[in-house]
Amino acid sequence: xxxxxxxxxxxxxxxxxxxxxxxxxxxxxxxxxxxxxxxxxxxxxxxxxxxxxxxxxxxxxxxxxxxxxxxxxxxxxxxxxxxxxxxxxxxxxxxxxxxxxxxxxxxxxxxxxxxxxxxxxxxxxxxxxxxxxxxxxxxxxxxxxxxxxxxxxxxxxxxxxxxxxxxxxxxxxxxxxxxxxxxxxxxxxxxxxxxxxxxxxxxxxxxxxxxxxxxxxxxxxxxxxxxxxxxxxxxxxxxxxxxxxxxxxxxxxxxxxxxxxxxxxxxxxxxxxxxxxxxxxxxxxxxxxxxxxxxxxxxxxxxxxxxxxxxxxxxxxxxxxxxxxxxxxxxxxxxxxxxxxxxxxxxxxxxxxxxxxxxxxxxxxxxxxxxxxxxxxxxxxxxxxxxxxxxxxxxxxxxxxxxxxxxxxxxxxxxxx
Amino acid sequence: xxxxxxxxxxxxxxxxxxxxxxxxxxxxxxxxxxxxxxxxxxxxxxxxxxxxxxxxxxxxxxxxxxxxxxxxxxxxxxxxxxxxxxxxxxxxxxxxxxxxxxxxxxxxxxxxxxxxxxxxxxxxxxxxxxxxxxxxxxxxxxxxxxxxxxxxxxxxxxxxxxxxxxxxxxxxxxxxxxxxxxxxxxxxxxxxxxxxxxxxxxxxxxxxxxxxxxxxxxxxxxxxxxxxxxxxxxxxxxxxxxxxxxxxxxxxxxxxxxxxxxxxxxxxxxxxxxxxxxxxxxxxxxxxxxxxxxxxxxxxxxxxxxxxxxxxxxxxxxxxxxxxxxxxxxxxxxxxxxxxxxxxxxxxxxxxxxxxxxxxxxxxxxxxxxxxxxxxxxxxxxxxxxxxxxxxxxxxxxxxxxxxxxxxxxxxxxxxxxxxxxxxxxxxxxxxxxxxxxxxxxxxxxxxxxxxxxxxxxxxxxxxxxxxxxxxxxxxxxxxxxxxxxxxxxxxxxxxxxxxxxxxxxxxxx
Numbered sequence: 012x013x014x015x016x017x018x019x020x021x022x023x024x025x026x027x028x029x030x031x032x033x034x035x036x037x038x039x040x041x042x043x044x045x046x047x048x049x050x051x052x053x054x055x056x057x058x059x060x061x062x063x064x065x066x067x068x069x070x071x072x073x074x075x076x077x078x079x080x081x082x083x084x085x086x087x088x089x090x091x092x093x094x095x096x097x098x099x100x101x102x103x104x105x106x107x108x109x110x111x112x113x114x115x116x117x118x119x120x121x122x123x124x125x126x127x128x129x130x131x132x133x134x135x136x137x138x139x140x141x142x143x144x145x146x147x148x149x150x151x152x153x154x155x156x157x158x159x160x161x162x163x164x165x166x167x168x169x170x171x172x173x174x175x176x177x178x179x180x181x182x183x184x185x186x187x188x189x190x191x192x193x194x195x196x197x198x199x200x201x202x203x204x205x206x207x208x209x210x211x212x213x214x215x216x217x218x219x220x221x222x223x224x225x226x227x228x229x230x231x232x233x234x235x236x237x238x239x240x241x242x243x244x245x246x247x248x249x250x251x252x253x254x255x256x257x258x259x260x261x262x263x264x265x266x267x268x269x270x271x272x273x274x275x276x277x278x279x280x281x282x283x284x285x286x287x288x289x290x291x292x293x294x295x296x297x298x299x300x301x302x303x304x305x306x307x308x309x310x311x312x313x314x315x316x317x318x319x320x321x322x323x324x325x326x327x328x329x330x331x332x333x334x335x336x337x338x339x340x341x342x343x344x345x346x347x348x349x350x351x352x353x354x355x356x357x358x359x360x361x362x363x364x365x366x367x368x369x370x371x372x373x374x375x376x377x378x379x380x381x382x383x384x385x386x387x388x389x390x391x392x393x394x395x396x397x398x399x400x401x402x403x404x405x406x407x408x409x410x411x412x413x414x415x416x417x418x419x420x421x422x423x424x425x426x427x428x
Numbered sequence: 429x430x431x432x433x434x435x436x437x438x439x440x441x442x443x444x445x446x447x448x449x450x451x452x453x454x455x456x457x458x459x460x461x462x463x464x465x466x467x468x469x470x471x472x473x474x475x476x477x478x479x480x481x482x483x484x485x486x487x488x489x490x491x492x493x494x495x496x497x498x499x500x501x502x503x504x505x506x507x508x509x510x511x512x513x514x515x516x517x518x519x520x521x522x523x524x525x526x527x528x529x530x531x532x533x534x535x536x537x538x539x540x541x542x543x544x545x546x547x548x549x550x551x552x553x554x555x556x557x558x559x560x561x562x563x564x565x566x567x568x569x570x571x572x573x574x575x576x577x578x579x580x581x582x583x584x585x586x587x588x589x590x591x592x593x594x595x596x597x598x599x600x601x602x603x604x605x606x607x608x609x610x611x612x613x614x615x616x617x618x619x620x621x622x623x624x625x626x627x628x629x630x631x632x633x634x635x636x637x638x639x640x641x642x643x644x645x646x647x648x649x650x651x652x653x654x655x656x657x658x659x660x661x662x663x664x665x666x667x668x669x670x671x672x673x674x675x676x677x678x679x680x681x682x683x684x685x686x687x688x689x690x691x692x693x694x695x696x697x698x699x700x701x702x703x704x705x706x707x708x709x710x711x712x713x714x715x716x717x718x719x720x721x722x723x724x725x726x727x728x729x730x731x732x733x734x735x736x737x738x739x740x741x742x743x744x745x746x747x748x749x750x751x752x753x754x755x756x757x758x759x760x761x762x763x764x765x766x767x768x769x770x771x772x773x774x775x776x777x778x779x780x781x782x783x784x785x786x787x788x789x790x791x792x793x794x795x796x797x798x799x800x801x802x803x804x805x806x807x808x809x810x811x812x813x814x815x816x817x818x819x820x821x822x823x824x825x826x827x828x829x830x831x832x833x834x835x836x837x838x839x840x841x842x843x844x845x846x847x848x849x850x851x852x853x854x855x856x857x858x859x860x861x862x863x864x865x866x867x868x869x870x871x872x873x874x875x876x877x878x879x880x881x882x883x884x885x886x887x888x889x890x891x892x893x894x895x896x897x898x899x900x901x902x903x904x905x906x907x908x909x910x911x912x913x914x915x916x917x918x919x920x921x922x923x924x925x926x927x928x929x930x931x932x933x934x935x936x937x938x
Contacts, residue, residue: 129446226510228517229500232452242521249528271506278510281481281785282525303446327921327932328784345935 012357014107018066018085022078023101028108028149029063031095036062043153045099047091048076064099066091096153098146111155115355117162118147120178124167126196126235128222130265130307132298135166144174151178151185160190169199176208183214190216197221197258198240200247210254218287219251220259224268226278234267248283257287259333265294265307269314276321280328289325291318292353293336296384304384311341312388319343339374341386354378367391453500458509458516461526465490466867474907479529480781480870481511482907529785533870536789536802539590541843543791543803545816546581546612547598548573549605550808550823554634554670558702558729561823562600572605573808578612580834581806586619587839588804592626596654598816600808603637613649630654632698635682636670643689653686655679657697657719659705659712667702683719697721701729706748709756717768725773726756728898746894750901761909764919769928776923778906781871783924791815793873793899797855800831800848810834812842814851817877829877851876854886862890868903 029045034054036044041061048054048067056075059065065072065081072083082099091097094111098104109116120143124135154161161182169175182191191214200206221244224234228241251258260279264272272291279289293311294300300307311318318334325332326349334346335353342350352359352375360379365371368391377385461477468474473490476482485493489504493514498505500516508514512529515522550571552562563571573581585593595616597609613629620627629651646653657679658664664676686695697716699705705712709726716724728749760772780788791798792815799814806812810833813819818829829851832842842848855874857863863874878895879888890896910920918936922929929936 127446227506228519228521229449229452229454230506233447233449236446238452239519242519245521245525249524271510274507274510281479281511281529284785323933327918327925329925345933348935 012090013087014357016085016087016105018082018103018105020082020099020101020103021072022080023064023082023099024080025101026146027064027080027099028146028153029097029099030093030153031066031091031097032062032093034058036093045097047093048073049089066097066099066105094155096150108150109154109158111158113356114160115162115357116154116158116160117164118150118178119165120144120147120163120168120175121166121170123170124165124196125170125198126167126237126240128235128263128299129267129303130234130263130294130298130300132295132300133164133166134298138166140166140171141174144171144178147178148181151181154186154189156186156188158186158189160192161186162192162194164194167196167198168193169195169197169205172199172205176212179209179214179217180212183212187215190218192218192220192259194220194261196235196240196244197247197251198237198243200250201243203250203253206247206250206254206256209251210256218257218259220261220290221248221251222261222263223248223275223279224262225271226274227271230268230271245282248286252283252285258283258285259288259290260286261290261292263292263294264309264311264314264318265300266309267307269309269317272314272317273320273324276324280325280330284329286330288331288333290333290335291322291349294381295336295378296381297378301382308384310386310388311337312386315341315343315346319346322346322349336375336378338377338386338389339370340368340390340392341388350375352376362389364389364391369393454517456516456518457496458498458500458505458514460494460514461512461522463513464865464867464869468904468907474867475508475513476867476870477511477513477526478870479512479526479785480533481529482782483507483511483513484911532785533787535787536794537796539588539592540801541585541588541804542590542592542789543594543596543798544581544585544588545596545598545803545805546573546578546602546608547600547805547807547819548578548602548608548612550600551604552599552601552634553604553636554601554668554675556668556700558667558700561820568605571600571808573608573806575608575611577806577808577810577834578608579615580810582612582615582619584806584812584834584839584842585616585804586623586625587843590625592628593620594628594630597629597631597633598805599632601634601637602631603633603635603642606642610645613645613651617649628652632656634668634670634675634679635686636675636678638682638686640685640689643686646694647690652694652696653690655683655686655695655697656700657683657716657721658699658702659708660715663702663704663708663712666704667700680719687720692720696723698725699727701727701749701752706752709752710759713756713759713763713770717763717770722769723771723773724756724760726753727774728753746897750898753902754905757905757909761916761919764922764929765915767930769922769930771923771926774902775906775920776926778871778902779910779920779924782903782906782910783921790873792875795855795857795869795873796852797874797876799829799851799855799877800843801852804831804843806834810836812837814848815877817875817881821877821881828880851886860887860890862893862896866890866900868900871903872899 030043031047032044034052038061044062046059046062046065048065050069065076065079066085067083068086068089070084072081082105085105096109098106098108121140122136122138123140223244225231231241232238248258260283296304296308322332332349333351334349335351337350339347354375358378358380359376361371361376370392463475463477465473465475471487473485473487474482475485485504492498512522512526550561550563551565555564602609616627631651632654634656658667661676665673668675713724757772757775760770763770777788777790789802791802803815804812805816805819807819812831812834814829814831822830831848855876857869857872857874860874863869875895876886880886883889909916918929918933922932925932
């Protein structure tokens with residue numbers, strides 16, 4: 012699924028963020044709307060007054076639309092539906108910011124980061140993040156309040172400092188029924204007051220997803236390439252617990268960390284029993300991983316022992332274990348019940364050999380974005396016979412109650428703006 | 429403490445450049461965080477840190493640890509660092525974490541006295557040989573708690589700052605003074621409502637005198653039952669003589685009634701171990717399963733009261749009890765592995781201490797001891813004791829553990845007096861001789877009343893202490909069982925969690 016496209020902008024002199032609408036949109040709501048024109052619509056100029064802009068796959072605008080702010084010749088976004096939100100730029104770029112039907116929407120609120128993780132799927136880069144905050148605010152205003160889940164990610168969102176808190180506050184007031192899942196390295200919560208201020212917002216359904224890669228500082232700091240990051244994150248976790256902000260601990264599994272996974276599980280159970288869940292995540296081979304894939308990639312089949320020991324210990328100790336980005340056929344069967352179909356729909360795919368698999372619809376698939384790296388042990392399940400029926404079935408997607416914004420870092424290919 | 433946020437928002441440009449592991453190692457020599465240790469077997473040493481986390485180290489690694497020869501990339505080094513046995517940087521974070529964990533482990537001390545035992549009568553219709561305190565008599569005037577005494581006791585109980593208190597009715601046979609139970613439940617509920625607190629009730633009874641009216645009252649008021657069940661009929665009836673010799677039969681009959689009216693979860697059972705029991709661990713455990721209980725407490729016999737008097741008849745060597753305990757525990761594990769959820773309560777308590785970061789208050793095994801600060805006993809005559817064992821001793825004529833009297837002393841005098849302070853000070857195992865450097869200390873506790881009863885002073889002498897001997901054995905035994913095999917480990921976690929094993933590990937069906 013394409014989330015970005017280029018077209019030709021006409022009479023568009025500033026960035027426009029608007030809700031997709033059809034020509035029958037009431038006039039009072041048109042000032043927030045972008046009219047999606049498929050080409051076969053029977054509309055005339057009178058029907059389209061008041062929209063922010065037109066968006067259309069048509070290579071040429073109808074004569075009645077001449078002079079209107081418009082983005083034409085945009086291909087691949089015909090699937091957009093009323094309520095979805097898009098960004099149009101004068102340079103002719105279109106980005107889908109929000110899809111109403113999806114549970115995997117996220118706001119990329121920062122490009123900068125204070126860590127530089129070996130396997131970052133969304134490498135940080137210099138950017139004037141604060142200058143874009145008003146657009147995120149605008150987007151939050153346009154999102155359907157019945158949206159079940161929304162993610163905030165970066166970069167490192169907390170680097171926005173006060174603006175970060177304002178965004179959370181804004182989500183609380185505009186989207187009080189939407190679960191908000193924030194991906195952050197948690198380092199800034201080393202500052203107790205910052206955690207306190209976040210807690211004081213009292214967002215009704217907030218969870219911070221915070222990565223922890225080792226039970227010892229030097230290993231974690233190495234993975235995130237930042238001295239003392241471990242100390243900051245660990246203290247940050249305590250501060251968040253103190254101010255009752257729910258946290259999820261996220262562990263990306265790769266060649267540099269898998270050996271101490273059981274030790275990390277014990278460390279989490281002992282030191283962070285308050286964590287709402289622990290996500291053990293398969294590696295997406297993209298972003299910075301591509302700079303040194305052989306140092307990071309390991310066939311998940313090779314770490315089954317460590318993964319099993321870690322997941323079982325966490326589970327036994329009472330933590331909620333979530334296993335992301337793993338294919339059922341590669342996992343030890345006792346791990347199936349922890350699996351979540353976590354790979355976002357727009358970057359999930361199945362291998363040719365998965366065609367015949369009887370569990371395909373219960374399996375999360377592989378990353379379309381992993382540049383062809385996946386386990387060599389992927390193979391289809393045959394028909395499940397009655398003897399096997401007793402064995403635990405994978406949890407159907409969505410039954411977990413956990414946020415499903417789950418894969419690496421909501422990453423996607425980005426075109427520079 | 430300040431740690432600079434390095435590289436804050438420092439963007440990097442150009443191709444990715446990564447620093448190697450060495451760039452993130454501290455480079456400083458390591459130092460030891462507080463821990464205790466003991467050679468566990470010929471080639472292994474057990475280490476337990478201040479927060480109760482443990483690690484087994486090969487003896488060689490232990491020697492290298494203490495002579496500061498471990499290398500930063502040794503697995504043992506990283507394991508010890510991750511579990512807070514050593515630290516190697518100027519950072520105070522490891523100490524902070526350790527402090528949080530140590531504090532968490534002692535959270536049960538908050539709230540002061542939570543368990544309040546009301547001895548509503550000393551009378552009983554049973555004549556158990558090991559019983560410490562009961563009287564078979566019709567003399568209500570002499571051995572029953574009066575209405576005025578009960579009222580005072582409830583008022584005292586609610587002076588404790590605890591958010592949630594538990595009132596336990598004992599005897600004698602408390603059902604012989606049922607009116608008092610009704611009064612206390614009503615008055616305690618009124619006080620709880622007025623002070624915004626919660627109160628739970630449990631009646632410790634042999635249930636021979638249990639009637640439907642009593643059960644209706646218990647159901648309406650949410651009162652739980654803790655019944656006596658010593659094992660199958662031949663053990664139970666031998667241990668618990670009553671007119672008719674049918675204690676077991678009456679118990680089983682009334683148990684069914686109690687479960688029907690109160691619900692199975694509101695009825696627990698408690699067993700007492702006697703010399704006769706010692707030869708039948710398996711039969712006793714099986715009886716608990718047969719009666720549908722999911723918890724059994726393989727208790728050792730207390731050395732108090734009449735038990736001391738008849739010591740020659742029913743005393744047994746601690747070693748014999750320990751074999752009994754080990755065999756009973758094996759049977760419990762076996763039943764669990766066969767699919768029947770059954771928890772051994774003492775093992776559950778100790779394993780929670782060993783395997784979880786949480787606090788577990790247990791008045792008979794904590795530091796400082798629970799006497800007075802975790803439990804108080806209001807005797808039928810208005811005397812207040814620091815523990816149930818303390819009042820049993822008093823029935824033997826030694827009132828050493830009497831803190832005062834409801835009618836003669838104020839709350840401050842009873843619970844703030846010199847004697848209770850001394851008890852607390854003398855029961856901090858962190859500083860008791862023989863305990864202070866014991867590897868099991870972070871999981872253990874003190875029992876000054878036991879020390880006094882068996883050794884003549886509240887501090888006690890560890891090398892000769894049955895209490896020490898018993899607990900050290902059980903700790904060691906539980907660790908061995910935890911490490912023995914995966915199936916046992918799963919049973920153990922199911923106890924720790926209080927969840928049936930096949931619910932916790934549904935895929936582990938074997």
